[in-house]
Amino acid sequence: MSLFNKMLASVGIGAATVDTKLEHDTVVPGGEIRGVVEINGGNVEQRIDDIYLSLNTTYVKEVDDKKYTASGLIDRFRLTDSFTLMANERKVIPFSYIIPADTPLSIGKTKVWIATGLDIKNAVDPTDKDFIRVHPNEIMDSVLQAVSGLGFRLREAECEQAPYRLQRRLPFIQEFEFVPTSGPFRGRLDELEVTFYPVSSFETEILMQVDRRARGLGGFLSEALNTDESHIRFTVNTSDIPHMQQKIQSVIQRFS
CATH class of the missing domain: 2.60.40.640 (Immunoglobulin-like)
Structure with a gap:
């Protein structure tokens, strides 16, 4: 038995x-x-x-x-x-x-x-x-709230295979894709993509892709050549939280 x-x-x-x-x-x-x-x-x-x-x-x-x-x-x-x-x-x-x-x-x-x-x-x-x-930690939540406060709506959040140049420890990254539905960037941007790269519990590096809306012949040519997109890297920390929306707006403004 x-x-x-x-x-x-x-x-x-x-x-x-x-x-x-x-x-x-x-x-x-x-x-x-x-x-x-x-x-x-x-x-x-x-x-x-x-x-x-x-x-x-x-x-x-x-x-x-x-x-x-x-x-x-x-x-x-x-x-x-x-x-x-x-x-x-x-x-x-x-x-x-x-x-x-x-x-x-x-x-x-x-x-x-x-x-x-x-x-x-x-x-x-x-x-x-x-x-x-x-759930988002304090810094991530502050960034997501700031983007929402600027009139962007989250369209999709998904983990995707990371291009070689963006790979860190993991073979994938999580992208947050937003579209402007109101606020200062409506009509100026097609979408905004945000990726978090935590440095520590107090600091996070952000990769942001700003996709400008085509305007006129030059805009359509830029879109065809993919020159309407800007890739931005910057760092935020806990001291930025009280004025995070202003900081995020300033970054987007320079590339929109």
């Missing part, structure tokens, strides 16, 4: 299971996630080689001019050393985990989740998946 149970466990029947329970499911980039991983033994003892948490999202990748959605690993965190889990044994492992500062925000199409996995030799590895909501 024991051999039969081992055979079943090797294909996932009557094997160990895992369930991650988070204290909270909201966090900001660079913030802390806490919880416990509950592991319940199956019908036979099993050797657990590894327990890990991985932070994941999806992003749009392009290959041979075709776009598809790919899974993106943001970070991976090992919980424990290997151990033997006895039949019907229950283990509860607490954890505390700081998510990376470049974790994308849960806005638009972007979803972020924690996957918990057990590595079990010669067996199907049990997994668990828990979605979390990544």
Whole structure:
């Protein structure tokens, strides 16, 4: 019977299971996630080689001019050393985990989740998946509010494969695409794209693309040659928050 149970466990029947329970499911980039991983033994003892948490999202990748959605690993965190889990044994492992500062925000199409996995030799590895909501930190929120206050509406937020020149630690970037619906830039810009590159909890680099609206023959020629777009890099920090809208407006004004 024991051999039969081992055979079943090797294909996932009557094997160990895992369930991650988070204290909270909201966090900001660079913030802390806490919880416990509950592991319940199956019908036979099993050797657990590894327990890990991985932070994941999806992003749009392009290959041979075709776009598809790919899974993106943001970070991976090992919980424990290997151990033997006895039949019907229950283990509860607490954890505390700081998510990376470049974790994308849960806005638009972007979803972020924690996957918990057990590595079990010669067996199907049990997994668990828990979605979390990544909210903007203080600086990001200030920038997004400032852009909104200037009459821009968020049209799309999505993670996309990063061009080589823009790649940092991750193979993708999260772009926030805005369109002017009111305010000083309506009729002057087609769209505004914003990407965050956190430097620390107090400072963030911003890449901004300003897409000017074509006006006259010269404007249409510029649009055809892609010279109607300006790419701007600048840095904001917590001291900019009280006057963030004025700073963002000044930057856009110079290139619109």
